[in-house]
Amino acid sequence: MSDKGGKGGKSALKSPASKGKDSKGRKVQFDSEDMFDEKFETNGNGNGKSNGKDGTPFAKGKGGKGDKGGSSKKEPPPLLLKVEEELPENAKCLMNCEAAQILQGIQDHMVLLSKDPTIKIPSSFDRALQYANTGNFYTNPHSVRQTLETLKKQDVSDGEICLIANTGIESTKKAFALIPSLKAKKSKVKESLGTALTELNKLKTVTESTIVLD
Amino acid sequence: MFFHIVLERNMQLHPRHFGRDLREKLVAKLMKDVEGTCSGRHGFVVAITGIENVGKGLIRDGTGFVTFPVKYQCVVFRPFKGEILEAVVSMVNKMGFFAEAGPVQIFVSNHLIPDDMEFQSGDMPNYTTSDGSVKIQKDSEVRLKIIGTRVDATEIFCIGTIKDDFLGVISDPGTTS
Numbered sequence: 001m002s003d004k005g006g007k008g009g010k011s012a013l014k015s016p017a018s019k020g021k022d023s024k025g026r027k028v029q030f031d032s033e034d035m036f037d038e039k040f041e042t043n044g045n046g047n048g049k050s051n052g053k054d055g056t057p058f059a060k061g062k063g064g065k066g067d068k069g070g071s072s073k074k075e076p077p078p079l080l081l082k083v084e085e086e087l088p089e090n091a092k093c094l095m096n097c098e099a100a101q102i103l104q105g106i107q108d109h110m111v112l113l114s115k116d117p118t119i120k121i122p123s124s125f126d127r128a129l130q131y132a133n134t135g136n137f138y139t140n141p142h143s144v145r146q147t148l149e150t151l152k153k154q155d156v157s158d159g160e161i162c163l164i165a166n167t168g169i170e171s172t173k174k175a176f177a178l179i180p181s182l183k184a185k186k187s188k189v190k191e192s193l194g195t196a197l198t199e200l201n202k203l204k205t206v207t208e209s210t211i212v213l214d
Numbered sequence: 215m216f217f218h219i220v221l222e223r224n225m226q227l228h229p230r231h232f233g234r235d236l237r238e239k240l241v242a243k244l245m246k247d248v249e250g251t252c253s254g255r256h257g258f259v260v261a262i263t264g265i266e267n268v269g270k271g272l273i274r275d276g277t278g279f280v281t282f283p284v285k286y287q288c289v290v291f292r293p294f295k296g297e298i299l300e301a302v303v304s305m306v307n308k309m310g311f312f313a314e315a316g317p318v319q320i321f322v323s324n325h326l327i328p329d330d331m332e333f334q335s336g337d338m339p340n341y342t343t344s345d346g347s348v349k350i351q352k353d354s355e356v357r358l359k360i361i362g363t364r365v366d367a368t369e370i371f372c373i374g375t376i377k378d379d380f381l382g383v384i385s386d387p388g389t390t391s
Contacts, residue, residue, distance in 0.1 A: 079361055081296035083215065088255075091219040094289065099216035099260075102289055106261045122250025124317035128260040128291050131316030132216065134355075135300050159294070162215055167298050167357070177379040178298050178359075 078180035083159030093158040095165040097141040100132035137168040138203050147199045154189045156182070170201055215297055217290045219256060220266055223248065226279045227271075241265055244284055254365035257292025258317045293318050293360050293372050300384060301374070303354045306339045313356055318370050322358060326375035328382070348383055357384045 083093060094102070107129060110121055138144045148161045160179055169175045172194050176183050182193070223244065231239040245262055252258045269283035293299065293315070301313035301320055310323040324333065324341075331341040331348065340351035350356060358381055362373035376382045 079296040079359070081294060083294055083297075086294065087217065087292075088219065091217045091256075091290075094216040094218055096216065099289060099291075102218075102263060103261060106263065124250045124252075124258050124291075125260055127314070128216075128258070128289075128316040131291075134302075159215065163298055166215070167300070174380050178381075181296070 078183075080181040081157075081159050081163065081179065084157055093162045095141060095144060095162045096132045096135040097138045097144055097165065100129065100136045101141055103129040103132055135166050135168075138165070138200075140203065143203055144200065147196050147203070151189065151192055151196055154192055155185055156189060156193075164197075165200070168204065170197060172197065215292065215294060216260070217257075217292065218263070218287065219290055220285060220287050221248075221256070221259075222283060222285045225282045225284050226274070227282060229278050229280070232280075237265075237268060240268060240282060240284065244286060248286075248288070252317075252366075252368050252370060254370075257290045257370060260289045260291050260317075262286050262288045291316050291318070293320075293363055293370060295360055295363060297360045298357060298381075299360060299374070300355060300357050303350060303352055303356060306333075306341065306351055308333045308335070308339075311341070311350060313358065313374070318372055320358060320360065320372040320374040322356075322374045322376055326361075326373075326377050328377050350383055355384050357381050 264287040266285035271280035299315040301315035305312040358374035364371045
């Protein structure tokens with residue numbers, strides 16, 4: 001409608017222009033929506049500081065009021081780890097200690113094998129190796145995997161298992177706090193998780209004592 | 215989080231590389247092309263760990279190049295929403311701080327830093343608690359939770375929080391918030 005006629009020209013300047021903004025705005029929001037979404041979730045955990053900010057991406061104008069009221073009432077759902085849903089089937093989660101072992105092996109080989117000067121180890125490799133080594137609490141990934149595999153019977157996913165190993169969690173309380181998806185299985189998991197964490201702690205202390213002895 | 219995954223890629227090879235070491239040339243090219251790249255679905259390809267299969271080559275009309283389908287195993291690194299990461303702080307400013315976990319950069323906004331921590335400017339900008347017991351500055355190690363990710367063609371950016379139980383500085387075990 002507004003495309004027609006010269007009359008509409010002046011008045012149309014306002015309305016289509018604002019529409020135009022809307023459509024441009026949509027593009028920008030599409031990218032940032034995710035972030036705002038996330039901010040919304042997290043800020044809900046703390047104070048309702050960003051009510052105004054959060055209101056805007058969801059519903060413009062009218063929604064603002066409702067959102068303000070809503071955000072204070074609504075308990076935001078905890079951010080659950082959904083590794084399996086987002087990855088292809090043939091992917092296997094690796095614990096940092098496993099990744100560190102693989103990457104260290106590759107680096108050792110590269111020093112020997114890379115006669116071709118055009119092949120350079122990318123910086124992301126070094127960073128990843130450094131990260132894997134920093135977050136590596138165990139020297140024997142096999143026994144860590146064996147210990148945590150027992151939790152699979154209680155429906156603990158691969159992603160959760162890796163997260164437990166990567167964070168070096170010592171207590172079940174900490175595990176439930178850091179990995180909210182475990183809370184749903186709390187009654188089922190608690191006992192075996194406690195046992196597994198005790199076992200893991202033993203593996204950790206063995207590692208530390210060997211380092212001291214060395 | 216690290217993953218082990220099998221991926222496939224069509225590799226084009228110039229006829230000058232054909233010979234006894236064709237496979238080696240192919241693998242070298244694959245490593246050069248793939249390692250260090252980043253995709254939204256798989257994350258950063260950190261390293262190729264093995265070649266599963268090199269398919270039959272197909273000559274491309276008019277060029278002489280041959281396309282080989284190569285299946286390879288690799289280690290990838292991808293952050294997930296809800297994941298807990300231990301990251302090293304790389305920059306602190308009044309908006310928040312940037313931290314690095316492997317090849318991934320994470321931004322923690324000041325809204326997602328506990329309220330009792332305040333920004334202190336100076337030579338070494340930092341966030342400090344009122345009693346000075348906990349300090350976040352460059353090179354501090356922090357445990358954070360990823361709450362948002364944005365994937366670029368070559369990079370993954372994350373938004374993190376330390377405003378939750380058992381998150382915060384870990385470089386000094388006594389000061390974990």
